[in-house]
Amino acid sequence: MESHQLLAVIWEKSKLNLKSEAAINYLSYCWWIIEPVIHMLCYYLVFELLLKSGGPDFVYFLLTGLVPWLWFAKVVNQGSMSLVGGQHLMGQLFIPKLFFPLVFVTQCSIKQLMVFSLLLVFLLLSGFGISAHWLGSLAVMAVQLLFMIPLVCLLAVLVAFVRDLNYVIPTLLQFAFFCSGIFFSIETVAPEYQELFFINPMAGLIHQYRETLLHNHWPDWLYLGKILLGSALLWLITLSLYRRHEYTITRLVQE
Amino acid sequence: MSSDIIISVKNVGLSYRKKKSFFRHQYFPALKDISFDVRRGETVGIIGRNGVGKSTLLKLLSGIYMPDTGSITNHARKTSLLTLQAGFDLNLCGRDNAIISGMLLGYEKTRIYAELDNIERYSELGEFFYQPLKTYSTGMRARLGFATATHLSPEVLLVDEVLGVGDEKFKKKATATMEDMIKSDRTVILVSHAAAVMAKLCNRIIWIEDGLVQDQGDPTTVLAAYQQS
Numbered sequence: 048m049e050s051h052q053l054l055a056v057i058w059e060k061s062k063l064n065l066k067s068e069a070a071i072n073y074l075s076y077c078w079w080i081i082e083p084v085i086h087m088l089c090y091y092l093v094f095e096l097l098l099k100s101g102g103p104d105f106v107y108f109l110l111t112g113l114v115p116w117l118w119f120a121k122v123v124n125q126g127s128m129s130l131v132g133g134q135h136l137m138g139q140l141f142i143p144k145l146f147f148p149l150v151f152v153t154q155c156s157i158k159q160l161m162v163f164s165l166l167l168v169f170l171l172l173s174g175f176g177i178s179a180h181w182l183g184s185l186a187v188m189a190v191q192l193l194f195m196i197p198l199v200c201l202l203a204v205l206v207a208f209v210r211d212l213n214y215v216i217p218t219l220l221q222f223a224f225f226c227s228g229i230f231f232s233i234e235t236v237a238p239e240y241q242e243l244f245f246i247n248p249m250a251g252l253i254h255q256y257r258e259t260l261l262h263n264h265w266p267d268w269l270y271l272g273k274i275l276l277g278s279a280l281l282w283l284i285t286l287s288l289y290r291r292h293e294y295t296i297t298r299l300v301q302e
Numbered sequence: 303m304s305s306d307i308i309i310s311v312k313n314v315g316l317s318y319r320k321k322k323s324f325f326r327h328q329y330f331p332a333l334k335d336i337s338f339d340v341r342r343g344e345t346v347g348i349i350g351r352n353g354v355g356k357s358t359l360l361k362l363l364s365g366i367y368m369p370d371t372g373s374i375t376n377h378a379r380k381t382s383l384l385t386l387q388a389g390f391d392l393n394l395c396g397r398d399n400a401i402i403s404g405m406l407l408g409y410e411k412t413r414i415y416a417e418l419d420n421i422e423r424y425s426e427l428g429e430f431f432y433q434p435l436k437t438y439s440t441g442m443r444a445r446l447g448f449a450t451a452t453h454l455s456p457e458v459l460l461v462d463e464v465l466g467v468g469d470e471k472f473k474k475k476a477t478a479t480m481e482d483m484i485k486s487d488r489t490v491i492l493v494s495h496a497a498a499v500m501a502k503l504c505n506r507i508i509w510i511e512d513g514l515v516q517d518q519g520d521p522t523t524v525l526a527a528y529q530q531s
Contacts, residue, residue, distance in 0.1 A: 048408050056405040060389075063402055067393035070434065139385040140407055141365040294368035302319060 053143055060146075061153035079158045080165060087113050094230045104261070107170065111260050112229035112253045114166050115191060118159040119249055120220055126151040126199035127216050130207040134300040144296050145289055148203040152196055163188065170260060183259035183266045190271045190278075191252050197281040204288050207299050227253055248274050308458060308489055309340040309363065309381070313372035315513070316358060332358045334513030335372070340458075345490045347504035347521065349497075349528055354510050356493045360460045363491060378489070380456035382407055386447035396431040396438075397422070400450045409454050417453045425449035426472070441469055448476055458489045497525050 048056075069075040090113060095105050102108075129147040136142065171177060206212045227249040233241055245251045251270055258264040292299075314336045317329040332355040340346050348356050361367045362374060364383045389406045390399045400421050404414035422431045425445045427438075435443060461480070484490045484503045494500055500507060500521060507524040509516045511531075517524050 052405075052408065052410065055411060056402075059405055059411070060402060063391065063394055063398055066398070067391045070393040136389055136406070138361070138366065139388045140382060142406060297366055298319070302321065 048141075048143055053146060056142075057146055057149050057153055060150050061157065064150065064154050065157060079161050083114065083117055083162050086117060090230065107173065107175070107261055108232070108257065109230055110166060110169070111257050112227070114159075114162055115188070115253055115256055116224065116227060116229050116249065118155060118162075119191070119195060120224070122152055122155045122195050122199050123202065123220060124217065125155070127202035127206050128213060129199075130203045130296060131210065131213075131300050134297075137297045138301060143289075144204075144293055145200060148200045149196070152192075152199055156192060159188075167260075175261070178263050180259045180263045180265055183264075184256055186271065187252055187255045187259060187266050190274055194248055194252070194274055194278045197278055197285045201281060201285040201288070204285070204292065204296065207296050223247060223249060226250060229253060245270075248277070306342050307339045308342045308377050310375040311339070311363075311372070312337050312374075314359075314362060314369040314374060315371035316355075316362065316367060316369050331513050333362075333369075333510075336510065336513070336515055337372075338508055338515060338518060340489060340491065342489055343487045344506065345484050345492060345504045347500040347507045348491065348493045348510060349495075349500065349507060349525070350510035350516075355513060356510060357462055359510070360462050360491065360493060363458075364460050376458075378456070378458040380408060381458040381460065382456045383460045383462060384451050384455070386451055387443060388447075388451075390435060390443070390447065392436040393434055395434055396425070396427055396446050399435060399446065403447075403450050404454045407454060407456075414454065421446075421449045421453050424453065441472070445472055448479075452479055452483065455483065455488070458491070459483065461490060461492045461494075463494050497529065501525055 069078070072078055074081065087110060090109060091106060094109065126148045129151050130144060133144075133147040137144075167181065202212075202216065206216070226244065226247050228236075228244065233244050233250060233254060236244060245254070251274065255266040255271065259266055289296075314333060315331065316333045317331045319327045319329055322328045336359065338346075348359060350356050358367065360383055362369055363376070364381055365376075366383075385407075387399075387403070389403050391402070394402075397418065400418060401411070401414055404417075405411060425431065425442075425448075427442060427446060430438060430442060431446075435446075438446070461484075481503065484492070490503075492500065492504060504521050506519060507521045507528075508518040509524050509528050517527055
């Protein structure tokens with residue numbers, strides 16, 4: 048299969064998966080919005096009302112962290128099981144194995160565009176003036192996507208090799224959630240540990256989202272460049288794994 | 303029929319692996335040393351007892367698996383298993399399923415769109431073509447699967463026991479379509495237990511036993527030897 052054909056089938060399958068998902072619920076496509084809103088309400092209730100941990104602008108701080116995080120968590124959670132989940136189809140026809148994780152990334156990202164637009168509308172209504180710096184957040188989003196693609200493709204193939212990892216990933220995600228500064232500012236962390244925090248790309252990216260959306264700053268291009276470089280390296284490793292194991296994967300997931 | 307070789311299988315072997323204990327696996331050879339050629343336009347039948355590796359061989363020929371040993375040279379532009387209902391999603395309508403199934407099989411969207419009317423007509427689903435698959439009966443799903451698979455068929459078609467789907471009327475139509483496809487210039491490799499069908503449709507039979515080619519050649523001779531064994 049040619050790469051343009053692979054991209055076309057990934058796009059089509061992602062669209063149809065979303066259609067299929069919407070078809071089984073009464074509220075259909077509304078869930079794209081309702082689900083993240085419910086999620087955010089829970090965090091808001093816990094951190095703002097119960098723990099009283101937030102400051103005056105806590106709700107905006109929380110939202111700009113949660114919206115990118117939920118995208119990341121969903122892609123990683125679902126995408127890492129995608130090769131194992133695709134075993135039936137793999138046994139029926141030949142399809143490049145990257146298809147499976149990339150469909151999840153695409154379908155979650157289509158939803159994310161919607162949720163992110165809503166976040167912008169919410170910020171506008173809350174009195175945050177629209178600024179050119181918001182364009183910077185789109186760059187941050189693009190970098191997040193380019194970081195997630197190799198990560199989730201790599202995780203999917205690792206899970207295909209060692210199924211046990213499937214139990215570890217949710218725990219690691221939980222750990223990453225606490226280390227990404229979603230409900231606390233990394234500036235409150237002791238200075239000697241701050242750099243350590245930013246080794247976690249999600250912590251850095253969330254910080255960049257806030258800089259662009261809440262503080263009218265341009266993103267730290269150098270930091271974004273470093274993440275892109277790291278992602279490119281990760282992509283090379285991932286791609287070589289898929290090339291080498293294109294056929295092994297089919298038999299592995301069927302064992 | 304031209305006599306040029308389209309697929310060449312040389313000393314192919316494949317073993318399945320089963321987990322035995324921590325980090326230890328047990329290997330089961332499905333195919334040990336298989337060699338044969340398929341000429342363009344030929345219909346080749348593969349026979350052998352259950353579990354002898356016939357379906358594994360088709361998976362190797364379609365590129366789903368790679369052999370552990372030996373090699374397969376395939377000159378066809380497209381070779382695929384006649385897979386009914388590949389990638390079907392119960393929540394989507396017949397039309398959407400036909401499109402995605404065709405795309406997964408590697409066809410361009412424009413080619414699939416050009417066939418959609420024919421698929422709709424052939425499957426005899428009427429208005430159901432636009433309804434979700436979960437409202438279909440088993441027979442209706444099979445009809446859609448068969449219509450999609452046969453209207454988008456490759457240069458080399460691999461068939462694994464799919465003759466006869468749906469109700470009696472559709473079964474006749476499906477069998478006739480299969481027979482037409484097999485009799486045409488298309489190269490077909492057919493796996494079936496139905497000796498009469500194999501004798502009628504195939505130019506040559508390959509008999510596989512214990513992971514090796516036991517015999518191959520003229521259908522009547524090979525089938526007779528197989529049935530006596």
